[in-house]
Amino acid sequence: MRIAVAGGTGVVGSALVSQLEAAGHEPVVLARATGVDLMTGEGLEQRLDGVEVVVDVASTATSSKKKATHFFTTTTANLLQAEQAAGVRHHVLLSIVGIDDVPFGYYVGKVAQEQAVVAGSVPWTILRAPQFHEFARQLLERTSVGPVAIVPRMVSAPMAAAEVANALAGLAVAQPQGRVRDLRGPEVLGMHDLVKRLSRTVGPRRLILVANLLGATGRGMSGGALVARDPATVGTQTFDEWLALQ
Ligand SMILES: NC(=O)c1ccc[n+]([C@@H]2O[C@H](COP(=O)([O-])OP(=O)(O)OC[C@H]3O[C@@H](n4cnc5c(N)ncnc54)[C@H](OP(=O)(O)O)[C@@H]3O)[C@@H](O)[C@H]2O)c1
Numbered sequence: 304m305r306i307a308v309a310g311g312t313g314v315v316g317s318a319l320v321s322q323l324e325a326a327g328h329e330p331v332v333l334a335r336a337t338g339v340d341l342m343t344g345e346g347l348e349q350r351l352d353g354v355e356v357v358v359d360v361a362s363t364a365t366s367s368k369k370k371a372t373h374f375f376t377t378t379t380a381n382l383l384q385a386e387q388a389a390g391v392r393h394h395v396l397l398s399i400v401g402i403d404d405v406p407f408g409y410y411v412g413k414v415a416q417e418q419a420v421v422a423g424s425v426p427w428t429i430l431r432a433p434q435f436h437e438f439a440r441q442l443l444e445r446t447s448v449g450p451v452a453i454v455p456r457m458v459s460a461p462m463a464a465a466e467v468a469n470a471l472a473g474l475a476v477a478q479p480q481g482r483v484r485d486l487r488g489p490e491v492l493g494m495h496d497l498v499k500r501l502s503r504t505v506g507p508r509r510l511i512l513v514a515n516l517l518g519a520t521g522r523g524m525s526g527g528a529l530v531a532r533d534p535a536t537v538g539t540q541t542f543d544e545w546l547a548l549q
Contacts, residue, residue, distance in 0.1 A: 306475050307354045309333040309341060309382060310361030314437045315397065318468035319358060326472065334361070341378035344385060351389035356475045357382060358395040364445055371412025379416050383423040393479045394425040397471060400433045400485050400531045405523030426479035430471060432486045433531060435464040436545040439497040443509065452502070452509040454495045455516050456525040461497065462488035462538040463545050470536070485531035488538045497542055505549045
């Protein structure tokens with residue numbers, strides 16, 4: 304099956320593309336690196352030729368509510384419009400556990416993106432995943448200023464991106480299902496501690512300072528709102544197992 308992966312060069316996107324290839328499908332990567340700009344729609348029409356399913360795992364690194372909302376609503380509108388014109392029959396979106404309870408700017412953008420998919424005219428499936436194990440590396444990179452990184456106190460049940468990709472691959476070849484069961488990693492952990500462990504063992508070495516975010520965002524992030532409640536589908540690879548492979 305020809306399956307387009309919006310954001311197919313990213314952390315979870317590249318894992319998904321590999322898994323789809325290994326399963327004999329024909330993944331089509333939609334990313335600026337392959338000549339598609341989801342913000343303008345440039346290159347989309349040509350790449351969607353013959354595509355049956357689109358999995359959207361595109362992202363932007365921002366904590367600004369305005370920028371995140373602009374990115375996720377614009378890219379989703381462009382995708383859905385092009386999908387409708389190309390006769391795509393299923394739109395699969397990866398979202399994040401707990402985003403309605405934590406008003407962090409990026410999550411506000413993801414909520415708006417989910418709403419656009421639900422209101423859109425392409426039949427859809429939405430999967431909410433927790434932070435990836437790989438998010439420890441993304442956080443370390445994004446919060447480093449010289450030798451110091453300031454990371455938010457954040458309780459999560461993280462999961463390997465490869466396992467999330469596996470769940471997405473299964474959904475992509477199934478019928479549209481609406482909102483499916485949330486994913487949860489095998490352990491509840493402090494993402495800030497995982498950043499420290501990654502920095503100590505794999506690097507780059509940083510002095511990690513942990514910050515309590517203010518207000519409802521801080522309370523939600525540190526209080527467990529990002530951990531999927533039952534019923535959830537639980538992943539298997541622990542953070543330590545993942546770390547040992549880095
Ligand atoms: N990271 C996590 O822990 C986590 C957890 C749960 C859910 N999620 C969700 O999973 C999805 C993927 O996250 P990720 O961390 O894997 O992303 P990522 O590694 O940051 O990759 C982002 C992808 O989006 C593409 N992209 C960005 N701007 C684009 C544009 N204007 N046009 C076309 N492509 C564009 C990038 O490719 P180019 O740069 O080549 O354009 C890249 O392939 C997001 O929806 C995120 O909310 C992430």
